[in-house]
Structure formats: C-alpha cells, structure tokens
Amino acid sequence: MTAPPIYLDNHATTRTDPRVVEAMLPFFLEQYGNASSLSHRFGWEASDAVDRAREQVAALIGAEPSEIVFTSGATEANNLALKGTALAAKGQKGGHLVCSSVEHRAVLDPLRRLSRESGWHLSIVPADPHGQITVDAVEATLTEQTVLVSVMAANNEVGTINPIGEIGKLCRDRGILFHSDAAQAAGKVPIDVQTDPIDLLSLTGHKFHGPKGIGALYVRRQGRRARLSSLVDGGGHERGLRSGTLPVPLIVGLGKAAELSREEGPSDADRMRTLRDRLDRAIRALLDDQGVLLNGHPTDRLPNNLNLSFEGIEGEALLMGLRTLAVSSGAACSSAEPEPSHVLRAMGRDERLARASLRFGLGRFTTSVEIDQAARIVAETVARLRQSGPDGPANRRDLTRADL
Template sequence: MRPVYLDNNATTRVDPEVVQAMLPFFTDQFGNPSSSHDFGASAGAAVRKTRLQVQTLIGAEFDDEITFTSGGTESDNASILSALEVMPERIEIVTSAVEHSAVLTLCAHLEKTRGIKVHRIPVDRHGRLDLDSYKAAVTSRVAIVSIMSANNETGTIFPVVELAELAKEVGALFHTDAVQAVGKLAIDLKSAAIDMLSLSGHKLHGPKGVGALYVKRGVRFSPLIKGGRQEGNRRAGTENTPGIVGLGVAADLALKFMDDANTRVKALRDRLEKELLQRIPHTFVAGDLLKRLPNTANIAFEHIEGEGILHFLNREGIACSSGSACASGSLEPSHVLVAMNIPNSAAHGAIRFSFSRNNGEEDVDRVLEVMPGIVKKLRDLSPSSPARSEDFNRFQVWATTQPRPPFPVKENAMRSCFAESCAIDVTDILARLKSLSAAEEFFAVLGISYDPKVLNVSRLHIMKRMGQYLAEEDFAGLPDGVIAARARATLERAYEDFATSSPLTHRVFKVLEEHDPDKPATRDHTFVPFDSILRRFGTE
C-alpha cells in the first residue's frame, strides 16, 4: 500500500537537493561561522549566501534584514516581545482570533503576567478578518500588530499589506507570521509597510529547526536570546550552519517551482473538494474559497469526530490532520473553526488536507476511494448523526428528569457524554479484537486520539488498561450469548475507567460546579452507571 502524505501544512518532506547541500557542513565544512580560520570562513560564506537566498524569496531590500532563528515560533515571539521592549509606553497588542498558538499563547501569557491588553480581532464564517473591528483596535496605544499572512488550518489569506498601512498610520509596528505563505505566495517586502515577518524552513521542503525573521532596516529591535554578537546582535548563539544552508536551497527551489507547483496543487485540491462534496452529504469546505492558499483544503464532515476519521485514514496509509499539528491531541474543536462560528457538529469533524509539489492525482484517487466508507462507518456509530438523534433525545429527556442531572443539560456537553455512554454500540468490535488495536478502534469511534505521541498520561493509561482487559478474554468457539455477556463485562470495566479518568470528566466537573458552586461535583453525580445505560437503551 503506497503511503499518501497530505499534511504538508504541518511539515514537508526535505527535498533531496536540500539534503545534499547540507551534508558537507556536517563533515568537511563544519567550522563555526564566527571563527577567523578557513573552516569558519567557509561556514560564514555559506550563511551569507543563504541570507541572500532568503532575501530574494521574500523580496527584502537588504540582506542584513534577515536574521536566522530556530523557526516560526521563535521568530513570532521575538517580534512581539521586542516591540513591547522598544516601545514600553505602548501596552496593547492587536492580533486575530485565528492566529497560530505561537502568537496566541504568548499574548495570553502577556495579558496574565504583564497586564498587556490584547485585541483579538474576530473573523467571519469564511475566516476573513473583521476590518471594522481591526480599524477600531489599532490606536496609538498599540505597540505591535501581529496578523498571519495565511491561516495554517483553512488557508485563508489576509490582506497584510493593507493592514500594515493602517498600523503605520498610528506608529504601531506590524508583524506577520508568514510561515504558511512563504514559498506558496509571491512576497515583495520592498514596498510594503511590514516591519517584521516570520518564516520556517520545514514548511517549504527545508530542514526542521531553522527559520528566519525579517526585520526592516531602521526598525528598533531587542533580541529575545541574548549573549554573543551573532546575527547582527539580533540573535545570540552559534548559527546552525547545516540547517541554514538547507533553508537557502529550499528557498531557491521554492522560488523556482512556485508557479508550476501552485497550478498543480490547486487543481488537485479543487478536484478533491469537488468530488468529496459530491459523494458525501452533510459536508462543506471551511475557509475563504476565493482568497486562500492553493494547497489547503479544510473539509468539515458533520456529525462525526475528526480523530476517528484520522484513525481510519491512517490505517489506509493516508496522513492528514484535524486542527494544527501544534494543537493535536486536544479534545476541543479547532479554535480557528470556533472563531469562524462553525457549528460544533461540523467543527469536530473537520479535516485538513494540505498538498505539496510532491503530490499527484493518485493521492487524490486514494482518498476518494476510502473516504466515503470511513465517513459512513463513523456516522453509523455517531450519537450526533441524524440516524441516532432519536436515541439522543430519549437520553436527554431521561437525564434531565433526574434529581441531580448526571450530565450537563447543555446540548453540546451532553452529546459528548452521550457518546461515552453509548460505548456498548461497539461490543461487536471488542468481541472480535483482543489486543491494543481494539482499544484504538474503540477510542476512534468515540472520536478520541489513541496515538501515544499525542496522548496525555491519563488517556494513555486508560487505553493500556483497556488493551489488558481485552487480552484476558478468549471468545473462540463460544456461543453468541456468552460472547455478548463477556464482551459486555469487558466493556463495562473499560467504561468505568474511561468515565472516571477521562479529561472530559474534569470539564464536566467544572460545568457542574459552576451550575451549583455550593455542591461540588463528584464522579457519582457525573456519569450514569453502566448497567443503567444498558437498561435505558434496551440492551439487556
């Protein structure tokens, strides 16, 4: 089975030319660029060459406007913190509600620890910035505006050149996180009022761990990392010469292939969207259909969980994502889709397919081959699908008639709890499978990631326990009635662990405590006993 990689907004495969260019700087030309001997001079020349290559890619006026960093997150942090330091009299920041966590998390930290006022500009249903709110927020009290060039989840492109002009009118600095845009969109910083720009090597077929920060000549800058005098006193520490060289070659290749690659990947993206929407009902594209990156498709499949879709796609050798890679493992819907007011029933089932110049028609064919069946399978099991709405309504009526409702009355929260309670629906799966893979499938049906790399400790522990329970059972040759009874008992044990340890439990506790702060919630009040669930739905 040929693997299909459609997660290029998370990271890209390093181009072979990039790898070959980097290798000598691990072996023969390994000198420190700051050293005066020949080894150092050779490394220093390579760093200077890359500075010119990046300058050309983004249309900067001077090569000394390019500072090499460890990647997009560092560049974003350095820009915002520098602006606050060089303009201490200004204590406000303007950003958007759909920025990458590298910006939003820092802004939240600055609010909490330094009292900085942060304006998070809302977006509309298509992910487009509310320009009226932006204009109202950008005042002389603002130190820096940080608005991404293109959204990493939906591909929606922001008018950063025009936004920068408005910031310039009030003397605020303007930074753009262009990590997703560089290499996909033509950029010319010579004539733009953009003061700072972040980019990352691994998003354009370069190596991980290296990026760059553009700082317009004349803009005051205070370094985030202090120490030596490297990078024109803007970023202390010995340069990552092999990574920087790789970034330079990747920049050249991105410029060389940009037009052709954009035409090809847009055609692939458009075909995938068109045929998926034709074949699968209750499906739509999230984002601005007119102004977005040519490689990005964010498709929302209503009434199912994205984590479940990813699980089954991964089993078919297809890699894509739900939400951004930096937020993977979260049970919450994407903050981007929430900000766009996408309904929860769709936001939870949104999948991002992101193409690169390495993809072809056969990749689209493979997704189209398996996706309709995966969606149907999950919808058949989903408590929020139209087919299951009657069961949910019965459950909701019963739950709200209890002396103390065991679940929050709010529909969205109740649907999540209901999904856990309906675990009995996968008894047939558990009866057939007796290893950790059964636990993986169980969690996939509930829309919960099982990948140990992204699970927190509690969920990983629960999944291992479930695998242990299943391994203890032997269903071979038993009558159907005995199999059902044993499967029910096995599932009950797993359910009890899940119900009392899930991160969802803590959110439910919080809701109940807010509803009745004088009576702290307990587990007994939060989850319906398993045998009660069976009786209510006639499974006993």
C-alpha cells in the same frame, strides 16, 4: 504487504527536498567550520555560505539580506518579534497590542503572556465566517496606545489568506509596527515586504521543503526601522538579536529551499491548486455532495489547503478511521480532554462540526494517484460512520485504533 500511508499533512511539515539535502551535506562533512571563526578557511567558507543563504531568504520575500535574522523556526521568530518589540518599547509609547482570533498559538501565547505578566493590554480582532481578518476589523481595535499589530499572512488550518498589504498600510499610516506570521504563506504565495509595508515577518524552513529547526525573522531596517530587544544573550550573533553559534548546514538548507520556492513556487502552486480542487470535487461526488462543508475562504486561500467538515459523524472516529491517510483534524486533541479547533470556533462552526473536520495539506511531491486514493478513503470512511449513526459503534469516542 501493507501500502504506505498517503501523506497529506504538509501544513504540519514537509518532506525535505533532495536538492536541499544535497546542498546541506558538505557543511556536515567537509566545510564544517564555525561561521564566526574568521581567522581560517573553514570559517570563511561557512561565513560565505551563511551570507549566500541570507541573500536567498531575503530574495524570497523582497527584503535586504541585512534584514534577515536566523532563528530556530517560526515559533522563535514570533517570540522575538513580539516580546522583543515589547521589551524595546517598555517605558515608551503606549501599552497596547493587537492580534487576530485565528493566530497560531506561537503568536497567541506570547502575547497572552505579555498581557498576563507584563501589564500589556491585548485586543483580539475577530475573524469573519471565512476566517479572514478585514482591515476594518483591525482598525476598530486601534488606539493611540497601540504599539504593534500581528496578523498572519495565511491561516495554518483553513488556508485563508489575509490582506496583509492593506493591514500593513493601515498600521504604517498610524505609526504602528506590523508583524505577520508567514510560516504557511512563505514559499507558497508571493510575499513582498516592500510592496506590502510589513515591519516584521516570521517564516520557517520545514513548511516549504526545507529542514526542520531553522527559520528566520525579517526585521525592517530601511526607512522606519523596527526596533527589537534580544531575548537571548551571549555572543551578539545576528547583529545582537539572536546569540548562538549559527547552524550552518540548516541555514544553507533554508537558503536552498527559499531559492527553489522562489523559482518553482508559481508552478508548484498551480499544480497543487489543481490537485486540491480535484480532491474536493472527488470527495463531494463520492458522498453525493451531502454534508460536506468547506472551511475557509473559497478563493482567497492557500493553493495547497483544503479543510472540510463532515456532518453526521463523530470527529475522533473519523480521524481514527483514516489509518492509511496522514491528515490532521481541525481540533487540537489530547487523549484526556479533546478541544475543538479555536480557528473553526472563531469562524462560527459549532463544536461538533469543528471536531468533524479534516485539514488536507498538499505539497511539492503529492501525486494525482494519491489524491484519487485519498478521496476514496475519506468518502468510504465518512459513509461508514454515517451509516452507523452518531451513537453507533463506529462513531464511539472510546474506540482504539485496533477496533477500526
């Protein structure tokens, strides 16, 4: 009987916690009302559940419930934050936007579209060799025309944590809106939008053991308010910022996942950090610590992230050789024209090392047995590929999975 694959791709998505599923089920089967139908009990129950979830999500990031806008996920939340700010600021101050070179495409693509189609000027802040965005680097890009800065809380590939509190203070002092994509950070490291002066923050449930298809945008309402224009018209839901019937079961699941992360996040982080370091040490030991390079900051990093590059091998062959291990490469590949990771390239990794990288993402349900097995599988695969040489049969790009 074939052993099930080991799942270490929790940056891509996480298994939904059974407690989250349990909380959601009644709103599929029994309490199935529309949260906007406030003339009967079914609607009241749904509305109360949404209010409770809004409180749970707000508590996770130190916000007020009224500052939480439910979306379909972090991609929509990012688009609403960025395009909504641009629409609201049209014809007012400036025409300059700033983001980092290592942002997720859910930030880079909307900003590039604004630059390409709407005449906004976009400045991209370079990352340091660890993939971190410094306050000085952001400050160097700011002008009198800058309207918004977007810097992710933690990188989705290499796990590097950015000093968003300091960047937020810089922006606040300059009267500039600050947005942070916290899809990877929320639920894993502490976030407080009050202590760290953040105006807009995006998150999504499926990155911290909630359901797919639901996320939220924090929109500051206290003090200096963040002003947005809606991207979706029709019904005026979510205080006019995101029209559409609320998916109550998903919202309940997001709220429960946020509550669990708030309560168990510190212990989860300690356990995942221990397992991550165990995986790193084991891989290096099995390969005699030869040609294994860490990508990302050595200390300012997510507790569940490990990103390694391996010298002397072909990246696609590496991934294809790991048939029983669910991990990601640092490269965003297509079968026709594989491209190296823009994050690793922005950090200064050459193309070959950028391709020969693996991103390990641990989660709440990762076990020590899986970590030990994964280390052995990776080390054996790398050793075999190195033995065959970069041009050997095991390293050829045209191999299929059946060949390995």
